[in-house]
Amino acid sequence: MEYKVVVDYDLCESNAVCMQVAPDVFEVRDDDFLYLLNETPDPQARSRVDEAQQRCPKQAISVVEG
Amino acid sequence: MLAGDWEPARIALSDEQDLNALQADWCLGRRAVGLDVASRRVLLDDASHITADGILIATGARCLELPSVNAAGSPLVGIHTLRTLDDCLALRSDMEASPQRVAVVGAGFIGAEVAATARQRGLEVTLIEALPVPLGRVLGTEMGAVCAEVHRDHGVEVRLGVGVKGFDGHHRVEQVHLSDGTFVSADVVVVGIGVTPNTQWLQGSGLTLDNGVVCDATCLVAPGITAAGDVARWPNNLFGETMRVEHWDNAIAQGTHAARRLLASDETAEPYMPVPWFWSDQYDRKIQLAGRVQPNDEVRVITGSVAERRFAALYGRADRLVGVLGFNRPRHVMQYRNLIAKGIGFGEAISMAEAQ
Numbered sequence: 001m002e003y004k005v006v007v008d009y010d011l012c013e014s015n016a017v018c019m020q021v022a023p024d025v026f027e028v029r030d031d032d033f034l035y036l037l038n039e040t041p042d043p044q045a046r047s048r049v050d051e052a053q054q055r056c057p058k059q060a061i062s063v064v065e066g
Numbered sequence: 067m068l069a070g071d072w073e074p075a076r077i078a079l080s081d082e083q084d085l086n087a088l089q090a091d092w093c094l095g096r097r098a099v100g101l102d103v104a105s106r107r108v109l110l111d112d113a114s115h116i117t118a119d120g121i122l123i124a125t126g127a128r129c130l131e132l133p134s135v136n137a138a139g140s141p142l143v144g145i146h147t148l149r150t151l152d153d154c155l156a157l158r159s160d161m162e163a164s165p166q167r168v169a170v171v172g173a174g175f176i177g178a179e180v181a182a183t184a185r186q187r188g189l190e191v192t193l194i195e196a197l198p199v200p201l202g203r204v205l206g207t208e209m210g211a212v213c214a215e216v217h218r219d220h221g222v223e224v225r226l227g228v229g230v231k232g233f234d235g236h237h238r239v240e241q242v243h244l245s246d247g248t249f250v251s252a253d254v255v256v257v258g259i260g261v262t263p264n265t266q267w268l269q270g271s272g273l274t275l276d277n278g279v280v281c282d283a284t285c286l287v288a289p290g291i292t293a294a295g296d297v298a299r300w301p302n303n304l305f306g307e308t309m310r311v312e313h314w315d316n317a318i319a320q321g322t323h324a325a326r327r328l329l330a331s332d333e334t335a336e337p338y339m340p341v342p343w344f345w346s347d348q349y350d351r352k353i354q355l356a357g358r359v360q361p362n363d364e365v366r367v368i369t370g371s372v373a374e375r376r377f378a379a380l381y382g383r384a385d386r387l388v389g390v391l392g393f394n395r396p397r398h399v400m401q402y403r404n405l406i407a408k409g410i411g412f413g414e415a416i417s418m419a420e421a422q
Contacts, residue, residue, distance in 0.1 A: 013352065015345055016396035017315075021405060028397040055318065057345070 120328035169252035173200030177258035279304030356403035382412025
């Protein structure tokens with residue numbers, strides 16, 4: 001199943017929890033901002049992306065199907 | 067919420083749809099008053115009981131308080147603790163009433179965040195801490211002192227090494243009396259002096275209670291009974307230390323682990339060995355700590371500068387990397403958190419940092 005990762009940058013506070021769970025998808029760089037490395041990760045990454053979404057302290061990550 | 071930027075609906079952790087999807091029976095407004103360990107029966111305050119195959123104890127903790135009375139013993143308003151949404155709304159309401167000065171008792175994370183939020187609201191703030199260095203037990207002496215400086219930078223009057231003897235005022239609090247004989251005039255007081263785990267309902271249950279419900283390394287308390295969150299004390303084998311962790315991230319991770327433990331056999335059960343992590347937003351700084359720090363750990367700044375209040379520092383003990391602190395350095399905190407989990411040496415971590 002294809003899916004797309006969406007970050008609400010107004011909510012994101014760069015806690016970097018997502019980066020710990022899925023470093024191949026999320027990266028907080030030295031400028032303190034979160035960068036989405038891959039908006040459409042492959043299905044194998046899905047469980048980690050879901051975990052990142054759940055663990056985000058600001059609920060700034062959403063996953064859109066299709 | 068306290069800053070006034072958000073309203074309660076926005077901080078809800080789940081909506082009705084999520085809760086319904088769990089297909090759980092909710093016993094709300096009911097208090098557990100006892101536990102029969104052998105029959106796994108929870109006694110409730112309406113004299114009914116629930117028997118279960120598995121029980122997860124997650125009763126959390128409550129704030130330690132100071133008596134909210136004046137010298138004559140009359141109750142005073144304006145003295146707060148901060149734990150629940152109602153606590154937050156009550157304090158917010160008092161802060162919105164343009165008080166003359168807010169006194170914060172205790173410079174732990176709750177106290178520090180309240181002080182920062184009150185300053186950002188333009189209020190005068192005095193931060194009172196009984197220890198000579200705030201957060202020394204969490205961040206070490208050197209970095210605890212940096213936190214005190216951050217508050218001074220922002221115009222907070224910081225009083226260290228003084229305790230609180232009591233309050234005075236008529237109806238509303240007017241003064242905080244300190245152990246050195248001086249006083250602070252304040253019409254709003256926030257007491258942030260720590261919490262105590264909610265284990266009173268387990269007295270006499272036979273479970274071991276010692277600053278929390280004592281679990282084994284897998285979060286098991288007794289056959290078919292686990293515990294998680296602020297109330298649970300367990301040996302974290304990664305650090306060789308028995309700990310009770312009061313942070314948000316741990317409540318989630320340990321809750322999941324404790325639930326899985328209930329479903330596992332003794333043979334397949336896994337130890338719970340997290341690297342504790344938390345963040346604290348104070349002013350425009352995001353302070354994050356991962357690991358387990360002791361006051362005498364070696365501390366090394368690996369990037370940025372303390373003077374600029376933007377840096378990451380590593381903590382070492384017996385040549386092990388045991389902690390990482392970031393001031394606006396979330397990336398480094400998460401990188402080194404992973405290395406702490408792998409149990410790498412302190413010297414090795416420093417070498418890696420120097421090579422970057």
